[in-house]
Amino acid sequence: MITGPLLLDDIDSFPNDPAASVDSDGDGYPDAWNTGATEEQIASSELSLDVFPNYQFEWADTDQDSVGNNADNDDDGDGVLATEDALPLDASESIDTDGDGVGNNADTDDDGDGFSDAEGTDPLGR
Numbered sequence: 001m002i003t004g005p006l007l008l009d010d011i012d013s014f015p016n017d018p019a020a021s022v023d024s025d026g027d028g029y030p031d032a033w034n035t036g037a038t039e040e041q042i043a044s045s046e047l048s049l050d051v052f053p054n055y056q057f058e059w060a061d062t063d064q065d066s067v068g069n070n071a072d073n074d075d076d077g078d079g080v081l082a083t084e085d086a087l088p089l090d091a092s093e094s095i096d097t098d099g100d101g102v103g104n105n106a107d108t109d110d111d112g113d114g115f116s117d118a119e120g121t122d123p124l125g126r
Contacts, residue, residue, distance in 0.1 A: 019045040025056035062089050097124055 013023035013030065019041040020030035029050035033042050051068070052058040058068025063077030073081050075088050082088035086096035086103065093103025098112030108116045111124050 014047065017045050017047060020047050023050070024053050025050070027056040027059050029059040063091065
């Protein structure tokens, strides 16, 4: 069977995805989209392109600082170390007081007490 840009399945790293075929470093992330892949195929692909296609231990660089996320101490570039950042891949958030997965900047109930911050007398008190 031929998939992608005329690659046989035994050399196609992603035989079930028509949008990608090549993974030079074997990390599970494609080097590029196939020539001829349609916008629909790319949009429906569950894959993300490898920012470091020749280095198997890095594939993403969220803050685009040329340091891969695995080696970067601040993946989103917000000035807060990833180990101390409640949302380390969101540059607009670093604190999630109630631990609900929504950072305090976007959360309307920072403390999770059931009252919106606008209603409560102390939005960060429990």
